[in-house]
Amino acid sequence: MSLLTTLSATEIPSDRLLLRKAHETDREGLVELLTDPEVRAYLGGPRPRDDVERYFDAVGIAGATGRPGSYVIADNPTNRLIGTLMLDRRSADRPGHITEDGEELELSYVLRRSAWGAGLAFEAATAALRAAAGELPDQPVLIVTQTANERSLKLAARLGFRRESTFEEFGAEQTLGTALLSSFTS
Numbered sequence: 550m551s552l553l554t555t556l557s558a559t560e561i562p563s564d565r566l567l568l569r570k571a572h573e574t575d576r577e578g579l580v581e582l583l584t585d586p587e588v589r590a591y592l593g594g595p596r597p598r599d600d601v602e603r604y605f606d607a608v609g610i611a612g613a614t615g616r617p618g619s620y621v622i623a624d625n626p627t628n629r630l631i632g633t634l635m636l637d638r639r640s641a642d643r644p645g646h647i648t649e650d651g652e653e654l655e656l657s658y659v660l661r662r663s664a665w666g667a668g669l670a671f672e673a674a675t676a677a678l679r680a681a682a683g684e685l686p687d688q689p690v691l692i693v694t695q696t697a698n699e700r701s702l703k704l705a706a707r708l709g710f711r712r713e714s715t716f717e718e719f720g721a722e723q724t725l726g727t728a729l730l731s732s733f734t735s
């Protein structure tokens with residue numbers, strides 16, 4: 550199996566959550582994630598609502614999770630969107646790598662503000678990493694987050710990611726954390 554793949558599962562359940570692909574009913578939640586100033590504080594700031602609405606009109610809601618490894622995090626049993634999670638490849642032309650070739654697996658996550666503080670990002674990330682460990686050969690996984698983003702750094706540490714280095718991107722200091730995929734084998 551090629552190392553340059555990501556998760557192929559389209560649904561990943563956990564105790565309180567279901568990672569799944571996006572539905573039309575997720576639109577309001579997806580727009581909120583991109584326009585909420587608190588959620589976007591370390592992600593380049595909120596995007597203008599009109600631009601976001603036009604974007605979803607153009608690509609469709611399904612486009613939000615069209616890529617493999619890209620999921621809506623839904624509350625179980627209401628099926629309501631509480632966030633999104635992506636396990637993708639970090640492009641070699643960006644800074645922040647631990648292998649010579651780059652393209653390592655990279656985990657990212659965003660929760661609606663109302664869902665913070667309940668361990669739900671931890672649960673979603675653990676479920677995705679366990680599923681990936683069951684599907685893919687062992688390899689490093691990265692989390693890159695602004696050094697000022699304390700909640701995200703705490704989450705990365707709780708997941709077992711080790712702080713590797715810092716670097717500049719998007720005009721801010723970023724912290725690179727790494728873990729081995731095999732450490733998430735259940």
Ligand SMILES: CC(C)(COP(=O)(O)OP(=O)(O)OC[C@H]1O[C@@H](n2cnc3c(N)ncnc32)[C@H](O)[C@@H]1OP(=O)(O)O)[C@@H](O)C(=O)NCCC(=O)NCCS
Pocket residue numbers: 587588589591592656657658659660661664665666667668669670671672693694698700701703704707
């Ligand atoms: C980063 C982010 C996902 C973290 O969310 P979070 O809810 O703080 O993360 P966790 O799921 O690890 O939850 C931890 C909190 O839940 C609490 N908690 C409650 N019940 C819990 C449970 N059953 N299990 C674990 N933690 C629990 C913990 O005590 C902790 O509380 P604290 O924040 O007061 O210390 C969230 O802040 C976010 O979406 N930020 C905006 C997007 C972003 O910046 N993403 C980073 C880019 S990669």
